[in-house]
Each structure stands twice: as structure tokens, then as C-alpha cells.
Amino acid sequence: MPHRRDRTERTAGAVVAARVAELAARLTALAPAVRAEEPDAVHQMRITCRRLRSTLRVFGRLLPDADGGPGAVADELAWLGGALGRARDCEVLGARLLDLARGLPPEDGREDLVADLAEWEREQLLLARPEVLAALDGPRFPALLRALADLCAGPLPSGRARGPAGPELARAVRREYRRTARRVRAAGRATGPGAESALHDVRKAAKRARYTGETAGPDAAAFTAGMKAVQEVLGRHQDAVIAGHTLRGLSDGGFGYGVLYGLQLAEAARAREEFPEAWRRVRRPTGA
Known part of the structure; x- marks a missing residue:
């Protein structure tokens, strides 16, 4: 299997750097979809942040240690994930509660409950949206993308990274x-x-x-x-x-x-x- 052989024969640092580059490219590609409020875009960007952050936390010693190194980049990914989190949590929670409320019998006050929850969801999303846009349009997001690119392109440290x-x-x-x-x-x-x-x-x-x-x-x-x-x-x-x-x-x-x-x-x-x-x-x- 080419995929398995590739990971077996390459160095550990090269495999991890390739994974980071793959996820960083996805993060970049998702930004326009998030700005355009496309369905599920915030969710996918948040998951990508989490995958990247986990990869850097677990495998950081295999990557270059320049400009603060993987730890500093992981901290920035935590910031971005947090900025996305409120909007995503509102989406998930609102959809969950509305779906359950719509399944209630009318005698349980279904119509008023659905209206109340729908209004609450709209208010929460309106409050969360500016934080998402501020994160993507401010200086920290492009700086994060540059830092990720540097991690993928820099020289690997000696030791296990080259094994x-x-x-x-x-x-x-x-x-x-x-x-x-x-x-x-x-x-x-x-x-x-x-x-x-x-x-x-x-x-x-x-x-x-x-x-x-x-x-x-x-x-x-x-x-x-x-x-x-x-x-x-x-x-x-x-x-x-x-x-x-x-x-x-x-x-x-x-x-x-x-x-x-x-x-x-x-x-x-x-x-x-x-x-x-x-x-x-x-x-x-x-x-x-």
C-alpha cells in the first residue's frame, strides 16, 4: 500500500510536517466559507484548529523550534478555536433544542417554546458573529498561517525527528x-x-x-x-x-x-x- 509505505520509509518529522501542511491548507481554504456563513463552515474550521493543535501538542518535538515553536503556534490555534467556539456552540445548541421542542405535543406549549428558542438562537448568533469576523480579519490569523507554513518548511531538529x-x-x-x-x-x-x-x-x-x-x-x-x-x-x-x-x-x-x-x-x-x-x-x- 503506497500510503503505508510512505509513512514507514519517511522520517518522523517529515510525516508530521506533511500532516501540519495538509491541515493548514484546509484552514486557509475554509476562511472564505466562514466569512460567507456557508453551512457547517465554522464547525469544520474549528475541528481543523483542534486537529492542528493536537498534532502540535503531541508531535511538537519533531518540528522546528523557531519563532516560539510549535507550542506558541498551538496557543494561537487555541485562540482561534475559542473565537469560533461561541458561534459553533450556539449553532449546535440551538439546533438541538429546537429539534426537541418541535417534537413535543402541542399541549406541552410547543409553539411558544419553539418561538422562544428560535429567538434566543438568533440573538446568540448575532452576538457571536462579530467575534468570528474580527478573528479572521485581524492580524493574528494571517500571522498564524505564516507560522504554520514556517513549521512545515523549516529544518527538522536532530534526533527522533530524523528517524x-x-x-x-x-x-x-x-x-x-x-x-x-x-x-x-x-x-x-x-x-x-x-x-x-x-x-x-x-x-x-x-x-x-x-x-x-x-x-x-x-x-x-x-x-x-x-x-x-x-x-x-x-x-x-x-x-x-x-x-x-x-x-x-x-x-x-x-x-x-x-x-x-x-x-x-x-x-x-x-x-x-x-x-x-x-x-x-x-x-x-x-x-x-
Whole structure:
């Protein structure tokens, strides 16, 4: 398979630099779509920021250390992701709550509830939009793109960056598996309000592990798929928790709000029940 042979024979630094260049090109290409408010564009740009940031955090030692190095660039990606986050969260939360509200029977106050939530969504998106445009049209975004280009083009550091990619990528996968496993164990010990935060930490670790597997390529495909499944289950949990908190803040005491809140509690509980099985199915890397 050419793809597998390419990653095996190239140096670790070259493989990571190619991955960063691929994602940086996607980030650049998405900017016009975000400015034009094309559907899903903010979501795709935010995901690309997360993939890039995870790649730099995990593999930064394999890239050039100029102009602050990968760590400084990762910090800028966190800034951009945050600027996109409010708009994306409004989109997701608004769509979720409106979809559920439209499914309620009329006697639960459906029409008024849908109207209230639609107005809330419009207001939130109007508030979030200027932050997105300010981020893309200000000086930090083009500077970020230049920094990413420098990381891809600069001379590789000595040591592991110039060694074969296979062993280094496999080492990173093992490291991210162990990191996620530690958070799973911590979540198992957590009780009360801390349990929600602990599961959120597992989700973030699983996401980073998934992106590490994507960089590692076909040899880590089963691992990547397993971590994606964990991330998705816990993503449902996090979405339900946030929706529940939002509904409590929006509620005027109407029956429909109470119904929606109950649905969020039930969805969070289902996700918690499904999580252990999703984790059990993750392919443990050899040697981890």
C-alpha cells in the first residue's frame, strides 16, 4: 500500500510536517466559507484548529523550534478555536433544542417554546458573529498561517525527528492511549459534580488520541476508530449537560422547558451507561 509505505520509509518529522501542511491548507481554504456563513463552515474550521493543535501538542518535538515553536503556534490555534467556539456552540445548541421542542405535543406549549428558542438562537448568533469576523480579519490569523507554513518548511531538529516515522508514530499512539486510560480511571473514581468534569476530561483525551491515530495512519486505524467512538459517546453526554444547564437558565417555569430538561438528563444518563462498553472496545496498542 503506497500510503503505508510512505509513512514507514519517511522520517518522523517529515510525516508530521506533511500532516501540519495538509491541515493548514484546509484552514486557509475554509476562511472564505466562514466569512460567507456557508453551512457547517465554522464547525469544520474549528475541528481543523483542534486537529492542528493536537498534532502540535503531541508531535511538537519533531518540528522546528523557531519563532516560539510549535507550542506558541498551538496557543494561537487555541485562540482561534475559542473565537469560533461561541458561534459553533450556539449553532449546535440551538439546533438541538429546537429539534426537541418541535417534537413535543402541542399541549406541552410547543409553539411558544419553539418561538422562544428560535429567538434566543438568533440573538446568540448575532452576538457571536462579530467575534468570528474580527478573528479572521485581524492580524493574528494571517500571522498564524505564516507560522504554520514556517513549521512545515523549516529544518527538522536532530534526533527522533530524523528517524523513521513508524516507531515514533507508534510511540505517540501508546503514549496517548495511556494518557486517556489515566483519565478513564480518574473518571471512575469521581463522584458528585466532579463526575461531569471528569468525563469531559476523558472526552478531550480521547479526541487527542484519535487525532494522533489519524496522523499515525492505517496501522492505527482500529485504535483511531475506537477513540472516535469514545469521543462521540462522551460528546453526547457533554452536549446534554450543556443543554440542561442552558435550559435551566432560560426556563420561565413553563412545562415545555421542564420536559426538555428531563430529556437532557435522560440522554446524559444513556451516554454514561454506554461509555464503559465504548472504552472496552478501544484497541489497546501493542506495548501500551
